[in-house]
Amino acid sequence: MxxxxxxxxxxxxxxxxxxxxxxxxxxxxxxxxxxxxxxxxxxxxxxxxxxxxxxxxxxxxxxxxxxxxxxxxxxxxxxxxxxxxxxxxxxxxxxxxxxxxxxxxxxxxxxxxxxxxxxxxxxxxxxPLTALTAWEILFDRLRIGERDKGKSVLIIGGAGGVGSIAIQLAKHVAGLTVIATASRPETASWCKTQGADYVVNHYKLVDEVRQAGFQYVDFILDFVDTNTYWDAMVELIKPQGHIGSITGSATPLALNKLKAKSVSFSWELMYTRSTxxxxxxxxxxxxxxxxxxxxxxxxxxxxxxxxxxxxxxxxxxxxxxxxxxxxxxxxxxxxx
CATH class of the missing domain: 3.90.180.10 (Medium-chain alcohol dehydrogenases, catalytic domain)
Structure with missing residues (x-):
């Protein structure tokens, strides 16, 4: 062959x-x-x-x-x-x-x-790969369910492959209010067509989420770079919220920064089950x-x-x- x-x-x-x-x-x-x-x-x-x-x-x-x-x-x-x-x-x-x-x-x-x-x-x-990844992080790792309808989720990297389907699943299946990040007009438009309620610039993440009317968000999904956005995620996550990431970490994460808010953190790797x-x-x-x-x-x-x-x-x-x-x-x- x-x-x-x-x-x-x-x-x-x-x-x-x-x-x-x-x-x-x-x-x-x-x-x-x-x-x-x-x-x-x-x-x-x-x-x-x-x-x-x-x-x-x-x-x-x-x-x-x-x-x-x-x-x-x-x-x-x-x-x-x-x-x-x-x-x-x-x-x-x-x-x-x-x-x-x-x-x-x-x-x-x-x-x-x-x-x-x-x-x-x-x-x-x-x-397949992106839908499995997005489904698993939403429903298996963060365990989002019926009780969470109407809550907010921040999706960092909304226009990428995983982000695109995660917006749809979060909005149309989980019933969440979706805030997606994008930095170009074409990527912002794409996020809107996938179902994002709000689109913010990840280069001004904390300020723009706050300007959109959210002091804190219930859930955060990182599809770009855990290290780069760690402090912003720590700031924006709601007390007792949950952060999930697929991107790995080049340097150790300061998980102690989540302690005061009793925030949970989960990794997602689609290959875990088969491996x-x-x-x-x-x-x-x-x-x-x-x-x-x-x-x-x-x-x-x-x-x-x-x-x-x-x-x-x-x-x-x-x-x-x-x-x-x-x-x-x-x-x-x-x-x-």
Whole structure:
């Protein structure tokens, strides 16, 4: 089968930052599905792994990355029961296995959902990783529920892939009042179209949230940089509130700053369930199916912004260059 990968970590503009190669089509066992892929989307995790997973080395076998896909089930393992051959599926995969930038991929059925019926393959490919991340941080980590309707949430990084779908879930599913951050007219407009009630500039975060009428906010979601916005989050979070972040921390966080307000803090990593084969790993199957239903009913909408056509080195170089710029809005998809 044809695949796009790399043997060593290089700047994206380098000639061999990506290579096209042929490799054996895998066979499913156990609960795996063999999926013939038709579209993928590109996420920041893709370029971060490309930049860091093969530094100062040349891999014997090229590494295939990519963690978002839409395709058709071509074969199933002997223990698989959730899907059958011919089913259209979408998923974000497992960071410890070969990725989706190829014609075929093996994926555990417990982290796969039925593709939304009313969306094109490109529209659907934009959804899985970001929707899983946003759903988990809202409903599994912060445990937002019916009792929280009408409360406020500040989403730092509203126009990005995760931010875009998090705005929709927070507004249209959780029933929260959404304050999103953006710093350019086009990103502010995008946040509004996703459902944000207020848009503030993250370079003037505390002042602009206060000017919007909020002394404190009930929840904060950080999708940009925990360290950069830590003091602002500490200032803005309501006593007994909850902060969640997906971005990691380059230096230790001063969690003691949350003590006086009795504030909770949670990390979210979408790959936790698949990496540790948690007892509730199948929850990602259920989440993706819930999201597909919400998309088909029009409660949520795709965050697709741009599509590149063709499984090629050129397209993945272009996609990674765009994401590395930090200026992308919504999601970028490569369709085969």
């Amino acid at each position: 044809k695949a796009i990968g790399f043997r060593t970590s290089l700047p994206v503009e380098a000639a061999d930052s990506f290579i096209e190669f042929e490799t054996e089509k895998p066979s499913p066992k156990g609960r795996d599905l063999l999926v013939k892929i038709s579209a993928v989307s590109v996420n920041p995790v893709d370029f971060k792994i490309r930049q860091n997973s093969a530094k100062d080395t040349v891999l014997t076998e090229p590494k295939i990355i990519g963690w978002d896909a839409v395709g058709v089930v071509e074969a199933v393992g002997d223990a698989a029961s959730l899907f059958k051959v011919g089913d259209e599926v979408y998923y974000a995969g497992d960071i410890n296995r070969a990725g989706s930038n190829a014609e075929y991929q093996l994926v555990d059925e417990r982290i796969v959902g039925n593709k939304p019926k009313k969306l094109t393959k490109e529209e659907a490919a934009a959804i 540790f084969q948690t007892d509730d790993m199948i929850e990602q199957h259920h989440i993706l199916n819930k999201v597909a239903d919400l998309l088909d009913r029009g409660v949520l909408k795709t965050t697709l912004k741009e599509t590149l056509k063709g499984l090629s080195v050129t397209n993945f170089k272009e996609a990674h260059q765009q994401l590395e710029s930090g200026k992308t809005i919504g999601k970028l998809v490569v369709s085969f």
